[in-house]
Amino acid sequence: MHALNRALLSVVSATALFAATAHAQTAPAAAPPPPEYSKVEIKTTDLGNKTYMLEGQGGNITVAVGDDAVLMVDTQFAPLHDKIKAAVTKISPLPLKTVINTHYHGDHTGGDGLFAKDGAVVLAHDNVKKRMTEGTSNPVTGAKTPPALDRLPTKTYTDKVDVELKGRKVQVGHPANAHTDGDTYVFFPDSNVLATGDIVSIFEGRYPNVDVGVTGNINGIIAAVAGYIKLSNDQTKVVPGHGPILNKARLQEYHDLMASARDAVQKAMAGKTEDETVAAKPLAAIDPKVKSTPEASANFVRMIYKSLKT
Numbered sequence: 255m256h257a258l259n260r261a262l263l264s265v266v267s268a269t270a271l272f273a274a275t276a277h278a279q280t281a282p283a284a285a286p287p288p289p290e291y292s293k294v295e296i297k298t299t300d301l302g303n304k305t306y307m308l309e310g311q312g313g314n315i316t317v318a319v320g321d322d323a324v325l326m327v328d329t330q331f332a333p334l335h336d337k338i339k340a341a342v343t344k345i346s347p348l349p350l351k352t353v354i355n356t357h358y359h360g361d362h363t364g365g366d367g368l369f370a371k372d373g374a375v376v377l378a379h380d381n382v383k384k385r386m387t388e389g390t391s392n393p394v395t396g397a398k399t400p401p402a403l404d405r406l407p408t409k410t411y412t413d414k415v416d417v418e419l420k421g422r423k424v425q426v427g428h429p430a431n432a433h434t435d436g437d438t439y440v441f442f443p444d445s446n447v448l449a450t451g452d453i454v455s456i457f458e459g460r461y462p463n464v465d466v467g468v469t470g471n472i473n474g475i476i477a478a479v480a481g482y483i484k485l486s487n488d489q490t491k492v493v494p495g496h497g498p499i500l501n502k503a504r505l506q507e508y509h510d511l512m513a514s515a516r517d518a519v520q521k522a523m524a525g526k527t528e529d530e531t532v533a534a535k536p537l538a539a540i541d542p543k544v545k546s547t548p549e550a551s552a553n554f555v556r557m558i559y560k561s562l563k564t
């Protein structure tokens with residue numbers, strides 16, 4: 255077994271799956287306090303075959319180096335641009351020519367405008383541009399996301415798109431209505447690395463977010479994760495939107511957890527209003543696995559309820 259694989263297996267040990275992540279929040283889509291960007295350090299993890307994960311503040315970043323250019327998945331926050339750029343330059347002196355966004359949320363797209371200014375094409379699903387142009391609001395948390403006209407994607411796609419990175423294979427796909435309505439995954443078959451975006455997110459103390467304000471849907475998340483499992487084998491390194499690297503077995507565990515939460519809410523909501531369903535605490539048996547706070551559990555019930563009502 256390679257040292258890398260051993261390291262990955264230790265990273266994704268069962269206790270780590272739902273416990274290890276950087277930033278606890280109680281409300282899924284509520285704006286966290288502004289991070290102290292000057293104190294953030296970018297950590298680089300080599301995933302093999304010229305593919306890397308960067309962690310700083312916000313969503314995980316995946317970097318792939320081709321023969322003549324670098325491709326990056328997601329950009330975290332604008333104030334981290336210089337640090338992220340320095341980390342990428344340390345990996346490779348080649349120009350960063352392509353950024354792919356996994357979805358519109360600001361902790362994944364914040365640096366887009368600056369990387370575009372540096373010369374990168376910023377590629378995303380059509381609905382990323384739509385949501386960043388119009389702004390959004392979350393009916394569960396009440397959080398409002400203003401338009402982000404200064405950092406719109408420079409290239410968008412509807413169903414399928416070919417991404418070229420010389421010397422590498424890149425597969426890009428759009429799972430329908432899952433974490434948001436504009437999700438994109440990126441798979442690098444030659445390094446066996448899958449960047450999932452926030453469809454797979456491991457948080458301390460809460461469930462992942464379903465952005466029901468933009469027709470995100472729990473059933474779409476479950477279907478997308480099932481697709482990710484199909485894409486994977488036992489050596490696949492899965493870079494989630496948040497949290498540590500997963501392997502296929504942990505992906506299955508995550509899938510089953512989401513499905514059991516969906517089933518529990520579906521059962522509880524029969525003949526009940528949203529508030530009555532929340533009051534029935536249908537996730538009580540699952541909450542300890544996620545170490546969920548009561549508020550985060552209630553929010554996730556609302557997200558599932560709204561998903562299943564549409």
Ligand SMILES: [Zn+2]
Binds near residue numbers: 359463
């Ligand atoms: Zn997100």
